[in-house]
Amino acid sequence: MNILVTDGLSQAAVSQLTEAGFNVLSVKVAQPQLKEYINAKKIEGIISRSTFIENEILDQCPQLKFIAVIGDQKIVDSVERTEKNGIQIITSNVAATRSVAELVFAHLLGGSRYLHHANRTMPLEGDMSFKDLRNFYAGGIELKGKTLGIIGLGKVGHEVAKIAFAFGMKVIATDPNVAESNIQLQIQDQTVNIKLETVSLEEVLKSSDFISISVSTQQKPLIGIKEIAMMKPEAGIINISNGNAIDEEALIAALEDANLKFAGLDTFDNEPKPAIKLLMNERISLTPHIGSLTSAATESAGDLIAQKIISKFHGKSGMDFFK
Numbered sequence: 450m451n452i453l454v455t456d457g458l459s460q461a462a463v464s465q466l467t468e469a470g471f472n473v474l475s476v477k478v479a480q481p482q483l484k485e486y487i488n489a490k491k492i493e494g495i496i497s498r499s500t501f502i503e504n505e506i507l508d509q510c511p512q513l514k515f516i517a518v519i520g521d522q523k524i525v526d527s528v529e530r531t532e533k534n535g536i537q538i539i540t541s542n543v544a545a546t547r548s549v550a551e552l553v554f555a556h557l558l559g560g561s562r563y564l565h566h567a568n569r570t571m572p573l574e575g576d577m578s579f580k581d582l583r584n585f586y587a588g589g590i591e592l593k594g595k596t597l598g599i600i601g602l603g604k605v606g607h608e609v610a611k612i613a614f615a616f617g618m619k620v621i622a623t624d625p626n627v628a629e630s631n632i633q634l635q636i637q638d639q640t641v642n643i644k645l646e647t648v649s650l651e652e653v654l655k656s657s658d659f660i661s662i663s664v665s666t667q668q669k670p671l672i673g674i675k676e677i678a679m680m681k682p683e684a685g686i687i688n689i690s691n692g693n694a695i696d697e698e699a700l701i702a703a704l705e706d707a708n709l710k711f712a713g714l715d716t717f718d719n720e721p722k723p724a725i726k727l728l729m730n731e732r733i734s735l736t737p738h739i740g741s742l743t744s745a746a747t748e749s750a751g752d753l754i755a756q757k758i759i760s761k762f763h764g765k766s767g768m769d770f771f772k
Contacts, residue, residue, distance in 0.1 A: 450471050450472065450493045450494060450514075450762055451471075451472045451474065451490055451491050451492050451493055451494075452466060452471050452472065452473050452474065452492070452493070452494040452495070452496060452758070453474050453476065453478070453486070453487065453490070453492045453494070453495050453496070454473055454474065454475045454476075454495075454496045454497070455476070455477055455478060455495065455496070455497040455498075455499075455500040456477060456497060456498045456499055456500065456519075457496070457497060457498025457499065457519035457520065457747065457750075457751075458475075458496050458498075458519060458751045458754070459747055459748050459751035459752075461748065461751065461752065462748075462751030462752055462754060462755040463475060463751075465752070465755040465756075465759065466755050466758060466759070469755075469759045469763070470763070471494075471758070471762075474490060474492070478500075480500075480501065483500070483502075483506060484505060484506050484509060484510060487506065487510045487513070488509075488510055488512075491512060492510070492512070492513065493512050493513060493514045493515075493762075494513070494514055494515045494516070494517065494758065494762070495513070495515070495516045495517065496516075496517040496519065496754060496758075497516070497517070497518065497519065497524055498518075498519040498520050498522065498524075498742075499522055499524065500524060501524055501525075501526070502516055502524055502525050502526060502531075503526045504526045504527055504530050507525075507526065507527070507530045507531055507534050507536065508530070508534065511534075513534070513536050514535075514536065514537065514762065515536060515537040515538070515539055515758070515761070515762070516531065516536060516537075516538055516539070517538075517539040517540075517541070517754045517757070517758065518538065518539070518540050518541065519541055519747065519750050519751065519754060520541070520545065520741040520742060520746075520747075520750065521542055521545065521549075521738075521740065521741050522738065525538065537761070539754060539757050539758065539761075541749075541750035541751075541753045541754050542604075542741070543604060543753070544741075544746055544749035544750040544752070544753045545740065545741030545742075545743075545746040545749070545750060546604045546605055546607075546608050547608055547745075547746070548740060548741055548742070548743040548745065548746035549605050549608075549663075549689055549740035549741055550605055550608035550609045550611075550612055551612070551743075552689055552715060552736065552739065552740045553609050553612075553661050553663075553687050553689055553713075554609075554612055554616075555713075555736075556687045556689075556713025556714075556715070556734045556736070557592070557659055557661075557685065557687055557713065558592070559713065559734045560685045560687075560710070560711035560712070560713055560734050561589055561590040561591075561592060561659075561685065561711075562586070562589040562590070563586045563589060564734075565711075565713075565733070565734035565735070566586075566731055566732075567582070567586055569731070570582060590658075592613075592616045592617070592618055592659075593616060593617035593618065594617060594618070594619070595618055595619070595658040595659060596618065596619045596620075596621060596656055596657050596658045596659070597609075597610075597613045597618045597619070597620050597621075597657060597658070597659050597660075597661060598621050598622070598623070598653035598654070598656065598657030598659070598660045598661070599613075599620065599621070599622040599623070599653075599660075599661050599663065600622075600623055600624075600650065600653060600660060600661070600662045600663065600664060600671065600672075601623075601624055601662060601663040601664035601665075601690065602622045602623075602624035602627045602630055602645075602647060602663075603624070603663060603664075605663040605689075605690070606622060606624070606661075606663045607630065607632060609661050609663060610622065610632045610645060611632060611633075611634055614632065614634060614643060615634065620632075620645060621648055621652065621653055621656060621657065622645055622647050622648070622653070623647050623648055623649060623650045623652070623653045624647050627647050628646070628647060629644060629645065629646040629647065630644075630645050630647075631643070631644055631645075632644075632645050650676070651679060654676055654679040654680050655679050655680070655681075657680070657681070657684060658681065658683070658684055658685075659684060659685045659686070659687070660680070660684065660685070660686045660687065661686075661687045661689070662686070662687065662688045662689070662690050662694050662695070663689065663690045664690050664691065664694055665690070665691065666691050666693060667691065667693050667694055669693075670693060670694060670695055670696040670699075671694045671695070672686070672694060672695045672696065672699075672700075673695075673696040673699050674696065674699045674702075677699055677700070677703045677708065677709065678708075680708075680709065682707065682708050682709065682710070683710050684709055684710060685709065685710050685711045685712065685713070686700075686709060686712050686713075687712070687713040687714075688712070688713070688714050688715070688716060689713075689715040689716060689740045690716060691716055692714075692716040692717040692718040692719070692720060693718050694716075695714075695718075697717070697718050697724055697726075697727060700712055700727075701724075701726050701727065701730060704730055704732040704733065705730075709732075710732070711732045711733065711734065712732065712733045712734070713733070713734040713735075713736075714727065714733060714734070714735055714736070715736045715737075715738055715739060715740050716738055716740075717738075720738060721737075723735075
């Protein structure tokens with residue numbers, strides 16, 4: 450089987466696939482030539498982190514058997530079209546759970562201590578206005594004792610809860626599919642189990658000092674004008690899941706009117722061209738959808754993808770493979 454790797458796959462994962470008998474072609478193909486290359490090289494599988502697979506490719510490359518996604522970017526034009534053409538989508542989201550959860554706290558710590566703003570002003574004014582800036586950024590917020598509300602208690606939500614408990618925070622969560630969950634903390638050689646019962650979205654919004662969103666794609670924004678109005682005016686909100694989880698115009702208005710203290714965004718409704726008002730707002734900590742893009746997560750994702758491909762499409766015969 451010929452597999453095209455466009456980007457994002459670790460060398461260790463490439464070696465796994467090669468040793469299992471797959472022909473791996475690691476080539477960055479320009480988008481206009483992608484369809485022709487796939488057909489000319491008889492590519493049956495694609496592994497990518499960012500190369501976009503258009504509907505034309507899905508329809509006109511009949512030999513394609515799978516598309517494997519490194520990370521959590523949307524790289525397929527239409528999931529429905531992909532499935533209709535008998536092409537399997539192989540994901541590696543679980544491999545990046547810790548990476549994504551830690552980015553939540555990077556934004557949370559940055560926002561609570563004004564780091565995202567200070568990093569803009571210190572290079573410009575730090576030598577002339579050091580004392581003034583020191584006074585301006587005084588009064589930061591400590592996380593210990595504060596309430597973190599988690600919207601979406603899946604794998605990422607669980608990992609966010611673990612880190613929050615380690616910070617000494619109170620954690621509440623909402624998820625329509627989860628009534629209660631066991632949060633297991635591993636502290637050196639000891640295991641601590643904490644039972645977390647979910648509450649309503651309204652209670653999370655009203656009671657939280659900070660909110661972290663970790664949900665799948667929504668038909669409409671989960672957080673809009675009505676929901677923001679329920680939140681504390683000193684609250685911060687972090688979205689590392691999907692750009693459409695928050696009504697971005699409502700978020701900007703709330704920040705400009707000081708109805709929210711800060712926001713942290715890793716995903717945007719209009720990627721890869723986020724709204725200028727978001728990019729220019731000094732109350733927003735910004736990252737370009739890097740939640741799953743740490744070295745460790747990339748290695749883990751590659752390993753997971755390789756294992757799934759080998760399991761589904763043995764490069765060697767079953768007997769040879771397990772020798």
